[in-house]
Amino acid sequence: MVGRGQLPRATPAQLAALAPLSALPAERLAELAEIAFVERAARGSDPLEGRSSHVQSLFLLQGEVLLAFQGGGTQVLVGGTEDARIAINRSRGRVLRAKAITDVDLLALDDEVLDILATWDEVASAGGELSPMARAVHSDPRLMASAFSLASLRSGAFAQLPAAHIDELFKRFHRMRVQRGETLIREGDEGDYYYVVEAGRFEVARQVGGVRVVLAELKGGDAFGEEALVSEAKRNASVQALGDGAVLRLARQEFNALLREPLLHRMGFPDAAEKVRRGAVWLDVRYPSEYQYDKLPGAINVPLAEVRNMFGVLDRSREYVAYCQTGRRSAAAAFLFSQRGFRVWLLEGGLKGAAARPPEG
Numbered sequence: 001m002v003g004r005g006q007l008p009r010a011t012p013a014q015l016a017a018l019a020p021l022s023a024l025p026a027e028r029l030a031e032l033a034e035i036a037f038v039e040r041a042a043r044g045s046d047p048l049e050g051r052s053s054h055v056q057s058l059f060l061l062q063g064e065v066l067l068a069f070q071g072g073g074t075q076v077l078v079g080g081t082e083d084a085r086i087a088i089n090r091s092r093g094r095v096l097r098a099k100a101i102t103d104v105d106l107l108a109l110d111d112e113v114l115d116i117l118a119t120w121d122e123v124a125s126a127g128g129e130l131s132p133m134a135r136a137v138h139s140d141p142r143l144m145a146s147a148f149s150l151a152s153l154r155s156g157a158f159a160q161l162p163a164a165h166i167d168e169l170f171k172r173f174h175r176m177r178v179q180r181g182e183t184l185i186r187e188g189d190e191g192d193y194y195y196v197v198e199a200g201r202f203e204v205a206r207q208v209g210g211v212r213v214v215l216a217e218l219k220g221g222d223a224f225g226e227e228a229l230v231s232e233a234k235r236n237a238s239v240q241a242l243g244d245g246a247v248l249r250l251a252r253q254e255f256n257a258l259l260r261e262p263l264l265h266r267m268g269f270p271d272a273a274e275k276v277r278r279g280a281v282w283l284d285v286r287y288p289s290e291y292q293y294d295k296l297p298g299a300i301n302v303p304l305a306e307v308r309n310m311f312g313v314l315d316r317s318r319e320y321v322a323y324c325q326t327g328r329r330s331a332a333a334a335f336l337f338s339q340r341g342f343r344v345w346l347l348e349g350g351l352k353g354a355a356a357r358p359p360e361g
Helices: 012-016 026-033 111-124 132-139 150-155 163-172 226-231 252-263 269-277 288-294 304-310 328-338
Strands: 038-041 056-062 064-069 074-078 095-100 104-110 174-178 183-185 193-199 202-208 211-218 238-241 245-251 265-267 281-284 319-323 343-347
Touching: 012 026, 026 111, 026 150, 056 111, 104 111, 111 132, 111 150, 111 163, 132 163, 132 174, 163 245, 163 252, 193 252, 226 252, 226 328, 245 252, 252 328, 265 269, 269 319, 269 343, 304 328, 319 328, 328 343
Parallel strands: 265 343, 281 319, 319 343
Antiparallel strands: 038 104, 056 104, 064 074, 064 095, 174 245, 183 238, 193 245, 202 211, 202 238
16 A cells, blocks of 8 residues: 555646636645645556545546446546546446556545535635625635635634635625734733634733733634634733734624534533433533532543643544533633534533533442
8 A cells, every 4th residue: 555645746737627626726726736646546456446435536637447337338438538527436327336447547535625615616706796805715825825725624714614604704804914013812801803814923822920921823824812702701812913914804793693603513411411422522621620520420621721732632533512610611612623623512501501410420
């Protein structure tokens, strides 16, 4: 088995020749080329063997393949022809088996990636009067490389945004230039805006015992300001520009309607307890002192302030149910995890609102 690191990457020109990708901007094709690898299949082999047709589209780039269809009929598919612009497993009929007539070069692309790119590009380039943001997303390389990069669309701030909200998001976002040293968020203030970094670097800091402590540095594509909006609390840190840059800003009311609620999957205690019984994990986002006092059985403690540090630690294949005392902090934690692709449910009303609780185990 050849490791992916040894496989050649697809070129933007090869990607542009494929029907699902032909309308994408050059910058988006270049971005996709970074994660698209060309696979080799030997003459006489079945290039479809062991592949799931439900999650990937397989394209023939070079060589010849004999396809046998359900219900009868065959076709010789030649790489580089018009017919090869369509995925082998998305052709005119269901392919039962395939045989490589020559050595062949193939490209497998996740259907999820294709769907994400098509959705955002089609909304951004749809006919009619486009908003300035929609035009920029479709044509501005800076936005494609930062706030609306493929990584952000797959697992970042916009990963789970309902398609119906994308056009409204373009209309509501305001693009802002930021100067070095400018403070966008001040600790202790009311939450008013949600931000996504377009360009530049930003420092997140908090006062701890009278000492300024730097918590994180943000770059293109990173989001901030959501915690106070979701939990309806004061800003718990300040964010300052380390140099000249730019951000996208969304007002509280529009953030709640377009991003917050779609990402919060609420659940009452009986359903949450059943989900945990079936394998999900309780996620207690309170302070350790609170967690030790009345944690739910089997819960792991991830205080809200530590959520971002856990993105690379928690198992993404598991489901989680987040809770706190009232549901405010857990709502913020669930949003942060959800916008990074985790499957996190929110315990409605927190422990205070739970009608019944199991005994401590």
